[in-house]
Amino acid sequence: MTIPVMSAYNKFSHRKVFFFFLFSFTGLAFITRLFYIQIVDDKYKVSAEKNALRYIYDYPARGLIYDRFGKLMVYNKATFDLMVIPREIEKLDTTGLCELLGIDREEFDKRLKKAKDYSGYQPTIFDSDLPAITYSRFQEQQYRFKGFYVQGRTIRTYPMPIAAHTLGYIGEASPVVVEADKYYRPGDYIGINGLEKSYEKELRGQKGLRVVVVDVFNAVQGSYQDGEYDHTSVAGKDLFTTIDAELQMYGESLMMNKRGGIVAIEPSTGEVLAIVSSPSYDPNLLVGRDRSKNYIALQNDVENHPLYNRTIMTRYPPGSTFKVVNGLAGLQEGILDEKTAFPCFGGYSLGNHTVGCHSHPSPLNIRAAVQYSCNTWFCWAFKKFVDNDRFSSSREGYDRWRKYIMKLGFGHPLGIDLPNEFGGNVSEVDYYDKMKGNKQWRANSIVSIAIGQGEIGATPLQLANLTAIIANRGYYITPHVVKAIGSADSLNTKYMQRHETGIDPKYYEIVIDGMEMAVLSGTATNAQIPGLTVCGKTGTAQDPPRKNHSVFICFAPRVNPKIAVAVLIENSGYGGDWAAPVASLMIEYFINRKVERKDVEYRMMNAVLLNTKK
Template sequence: MQLNQSSNIHSKRKSIILAAMVLIGFVYLVRLFQIQVLDPSYKLSADSNVLRYVTDYPARGLIYDRNGELLVYNEAHYDLMVVPGQVRDIDTTEFCRLLGIEKELFESRLQQARDYSRFRPSIFESQISKNTFAVFQEKLFRFPGFFVQPRTLRKYTYPMAAHTFGYVGEVGPREIEQNPYYRSGDYMGISGIERSYEEQLRGKKGVRVRLVDVLNRDIGPFQEGRFDTIAIPGKDLYTTIDAKLQLYGEQLMRNKRGSIVAIEPSTGEILALVSAPGYDPNLLVGRVRNQNYHQLQQDELKPLFNRALMAQYPPGSSFKIVNTLIALQEGVINYNSSYGCGGAYHSGGITVRCRSHPSPVNVLSSIQFSCNTYSCIIFRNTLDQPNFSNMQESFNNWRRHVTSFGFGQVFGSDLAYELSGLLPTSDYYDRIYGSRGWRSLTIISLAIGQGELGTTPVQMANLAATVANRGHFFTPHIVRSIGEPDSLQARFLARNETTVDRAHFEAMAHAMQAVVDAGTGRFSHIQGITMGGKTGTVQNPHGENHSVFLAFAPVENPKIAISVVVENAGYGSTWAAPIASLMIEKYLSGQIGRQWFEQRILEASFLTNKP
């Protein structure tokens, strides 16, 4: 046995060993205190390990026509989603084989998803087929980080009104940034009704918090679903569209460029909104959308351009309605004022040509024969009234009347991308000519609806509706009620009054009836239906004139007001007026009596005419 001579040394060594043990224990406790109590990041990581936020997408609201016919509905499909942070140990070869994609594509898509977020789901492959879905559902546990999300796609009963409905697409990075509701991979309305009624149509997403294990298998709801929210379905929309009329309008406008806008005057409800050429809305649904959109975008005829809302044409002779009503209201003419027309208006070296018609003309027959001379005279009378001290004052007075018809401003309608059109201000002319450099003659083109004027087809149809109503209009709109068929939208019930007296409108309505009965539009008279109209032949510096016609019917109790524009087709009376006439006949009597008349329109094509 060893004699312990140096017990001091040994006791010191025992203390050192004990101190080492205590020191290690203390260091570990400090570290444990740091990660368990001080640092919250481990709790977050633990949550992201086991909690999955599963989004329940509500069904998007359906869209009906004014008679309750279903126009837009949903069809189920499946998106393959990925949460990059959970992807591990995947047999990529097998995965790519199941999905039928290349490995490079797999890598690049995964990277794309990773760039968005490691912990939030992104769409890996949208709208996988039912077969692929079935196979994936079986093998999903082998691909941690991937899951299948059921979604819906838009379907359309008729291949029509694509511009009006608009389309639904994935949200872009900008929306995600601006609106916290949206997450990558969400869908939203991008144009048309889908856009302007996005909040009502989309409903509200629900979220279920689920627990998953390390293999990404669903274990069950987190805390008995205490934090789950239920998805609220989107509301259905009841539009003002008359499906039959819309479909017929699109037929009539086939092989033409232009638009038809039909409005119910008593409510401002848009019965038909045709922009030609159009496209089948089913083209812009789902995974084919990008490719088709690209093709449509490249099309020289610009089928994506919604002419009914966004094209701005000079109104041409149809604007004489406005100028004549203003002249009557201002008292510069009365119903007996008549002027002779020698085929042109000459003044100060300026000549405005007119077509041959009986002369002299009074207020009513000037509309009936669309006399340019008469229009120029009364326009100048309006602006050259002695009670105005300068040109600016009288022009602004005229402009005030014009804006009361809804020109030069947006209606505040529910149509996405509504444009205000062009209506120059006195400042505009001051800038061009100097404040003393312009007179009524300088801007004489305005008298016949040419020059610096731009009006949209909706504004023109609204003009027809205003005459039909004898002086007021309701804001044109496309959706009458949300959620329930009969709950009218309050904001469209307000009456907009013009600055012109009712009596003058009554006279105008009859003048316009004379246009159809015995004037420039007589060719388009419908047996048994009284109709008021006004032709327009819009001069176009680039090519053939645009053919324009405004109309409403029946004259006594108008049910429909309409504007038709056929680009580069020539006279208003030859093409636009017959189309308006057919639309009115279709709407009021439900059928077409004049087969040859209809046939002529259906067969006409102006697509090759130079725009």
């Protein structure tokens, strides 16, 4: 049988059919895709028309900030920025734009390069916060400056030039921030310090976007696709603070020409009533076109450091205010009691060295020791605790003592809602092991910490919190500055938990007796307020070779306390001379809303205690 052989023609015929269908299918796929791109899906049309479109970000109004009584402390003012899209620049009148903005060609090139480095397509701020006259002239001549346009936004304004460290300030987001957080673009503003930083996400809101059509004359013709790609901005949330603006202003006036800080707290809630760091500055200086120049001037003030928040960032020796902490630890541990008495013959002897003390009755119990601020009594109290036979070593005794101190709010940040809070210092046993060269040290080798010197360091905030603990007879709520977010009744639930110190309330009453006695007839008589029971403790903290710091803590009234205050005035002398009167004036003003002791007020407000020497 003969097998038929396929001709060459038939072979190629089948191949032609195969390739015909292959190319036909491929062509149909391209046609379908092209139809979808051009007719169905507008996003490709938007991309194709990009040169004729402009993407304008709508910056929302930043949240307002109020004091505890609803008084406005921070609000917004409209301003305009000049934006640039480098790829859209055509036939630019560079000389005319430089003259309009008041810059030279070198500065122009520098700014344009910065914009190009970020993106040739995306808008970037070329000049911020345009003066009204510049804004008006640009609007009239914008056809000469294709690729440039004006965009509105708001800047901060402070009706009262107070609380700069607490309120903080805003500035341009750094390249690091822009890289890390896609919400921000070059030129965007962000909270840099204070509440502006702590509550940045709440205050900033959410940016909106408008896509508009621009003609060849650089003029906006309207929304693209009837606003289909637009989305509206969401305004930032308002902050309702715990600050008493009038008390804050009063405190700042008392601290004029002084270095140091004042912190006032409502004991029952932990709400910060005033927080004064001095020297300070007008927060309006860090707003607007002169912001950079003013910031550099403040930063270069190395004598006063006005940008530095002393109330939460400076670790001061607390001096004799710390004695009440030492006493409370001994009482709770059962090593001391209210009748424990020690004699004082002018100081506490350490071989060939003596921790000096001033003249007062002797012997004393703890109430009188607080009243007269006896160094000897509290050195003995510390020794009795740390070297006690109930512990295997002084190291163990000190570690036990330290746990009480930490519970009373020292040695760690308290968690206030302000950035850059420092935690002070209460050294661990390992530190003393290294310092002494062995583990056999005893209480006397570190006894200076018993009276708030040596390695003990505390911020004014920690001292005010200690005072609130005493006023509350054993607990505190984390000090905070923001009471509500969004609306006055949307309470900030983060700051409602009580922190117990583990010390029996009856021991606080003993210490409070001594603090009341100190004001009535002890070291703090300058803190007396007619008709009001004030309980306080003086401190005179050494700062060699300079003059001593004046320190004072107090609260009032004794029953149902309304305010706890800590004052520290650097290098000014005894605690009773300066810090005590200032603290008492703060209390008098807060409770009575006026001050009757005009002579004390005049002396404190007019005292110049800067650059004092020993």
